[in-house]
Amino acid sequence: MDSSRKSHAIVAVVLLGLLCLTVVDCRPCHQQLQDALDFPALNCRKHSAVLTDFGGVGDGKTSNTKVFNDAIAKLSEKAKDGGAQLIVPPGKWLTGSFNLTSHFTLFIHRxxxxxASQDESEWPVLPPLPSYGEGSAGRYGSLIYGANLTDVVITGNNGTINGQGEPWWKKFKDGKMEYTRPCLIEIVFSDQIQLSNLTLINSPSWNVHPTYSRNIIIQDITILAPFDSENTDGINPDSCTNTLIQDSFIVSSDDCVAVKSGIDQYGIRFNMPTQHLLIRRLTCISPRSAGIALGSEMSGGIKDYVFWITGDYGSHPNPGWDPKALPEIKGINYRDMVAENVTYSARLDGIENDPFTAICISNVTISLTEKPKEVQWNCTDVAGVTSRVTPPACSALPASEKEIDCPFPEDKLPIEEVKLKTCSLAN
Structure with a gap:
């Protein structure tokens, strides 16, 4: 495999009272901070503002949708003069969907x-993403949204974003959704994105959805959702290049990380694979689904190494989907993994007449629960080899005659070389 197309994928299972504002210069205000607060970011900002100076009310009842949008629009004027950061101070800030801008930091205080507002009128309806099909009705814009941006940081000192998703889950279960439910954070067609040091809870649907974007760092994120919520995936890189996901903790009713690239003929036609993806030091609790999943939507291709696979999720955007629009899935490696208290070791399902091939699994130890399933490995339409795997894999993945280590690229991704700057709220 050419080194330019390799990626790494490793999983270890294992500020301050209310602030005053001067958009042009806030140094005197920041002298009033109770804590000296520094934080890592792609870039530091010359200008700083606080949500309250735009009329924000943090009582958990008053809508701040217009406040967020007005504040960010005003700060966008500083993009060419060193950029700006918007500080969300202590309080409960009710809001519908709002849009980010370039050369911008959103900082959420601990x-x-x-x-997230439960008033659907505060969530704009957007057209379908081009790799997901023109025939679908559309989708609600995410709570925090950005398109065609450069250099965006969403961070904090473990501030919280609460999607208040329960009404959305119920409406979905009852079959009453006219449009696709919103994500918490969605960034599309953008470059240089950082999400870090945040807690995300109760998303209406997927939590973090970077799409058609590149040069993305997602780290030190906690994502929590009840086990009976619906499709609350943690992080879903979708047709993205050069992405780093690390040092995060996810509890989900669905996949903790799902690698995507569009669906059916729409994903194939859009032809933007997810590639150059590194996942490491991820802790995942997902009783019903995968730690790291390939798909379901992955018709545009996924290059290099990935984990856990399924080829028949049973979901399509509209009745006109093309059953012949099939992806090529090969060269999937699992290596150096330990799992404990496991009921069911593996389910690897390819696609009939389109099998997933060249799978390699080595040095994997799975300790079973007291009452494991009788059949530990369930494999269909897959082919490959294993070495030093306990319990032994299915017949489609026979043990190699010689001990082997599945190949893993030694070169680093460009995103690993990025050094974050130390920034301050008192710039």
Whole structure:
């Protein structure tokens, strides 16, 4: 495999009272901070502002949708003059969907909670993503949204974004959704994105959805969702290049990380694979689904190494989907993994007449629960080889006659070489 197309994928299972504002210069205001607060970011900003100076009300009841949008629009004027950061101070900040801007940092204080509005009129309806099909009705814009941006940071000192998703889950279960439910954070067609040091809870649907984007760092994120919620995937890189996901903790009713690239003929036609993806030091709790999943939507291709696979999710955007629009899936490696208290070791399902091939699994130890399933490996339409795997794999993945280590690229991704700067709220 050419080194330019390799990626790494490793999984280890294992500020301050209310602030005053001067958009042009906030140094005197920041002298009033109770804590000296520094944080890592792709870039530091010359200008700083606080949500309250735009009329924000943090009582958990007053809508701040217009406040967020007005504040960010005003700060966008500083993009060419060193950029700007918007501080969300302590409080409960109710809001509908709002849009980010370039050369911008959204900082959420540890005692701040951004509360997603349950008023659907505060969520704009957007057209379908081009790799997901023109025939679908559309989708609600995410709570925090950005398109065609450069250099965006969403961070904090463990501030919280609460999607208040329960009404959305119920409406979905009852079959009453006219449009696709919103994500918490969705960034599309963008470059240089950082999400870090945040807690995300109760998303209406997927939590973090970077799409058609590149040069992405997602780290030190906690994502929590009840086990009975619906499709609350943690992080879903979708047709993205050069992405780093690390040092995060996810509890989900669905996949903790799902690698995507569009669906059916729409994904194939759009032809933007997810590639150059590194996942490491990820802790995942997902009783019903995968730690790291390939798909379901992955018709545009996924290059290099990935984990856990399924070829028949049974979901399509509209009745006109093309059953012949099939992906090529090969060269999937699992290596150096330990799993404990496992009921069911593996389910690897390819696609009939389109099998997943060249799978390699080595040095994997799975310790079973007291009452494991009788059949530990369930494999269909897959082919490959294993070495030093306990319990032994299915017949489609026979043990190699010689001990082997599945190949793993030794070169680093460009995103690994990025050094974050130390920034301050008192710039």
């Amino acid at each position: 005692d701040a909670v951004i509360l």
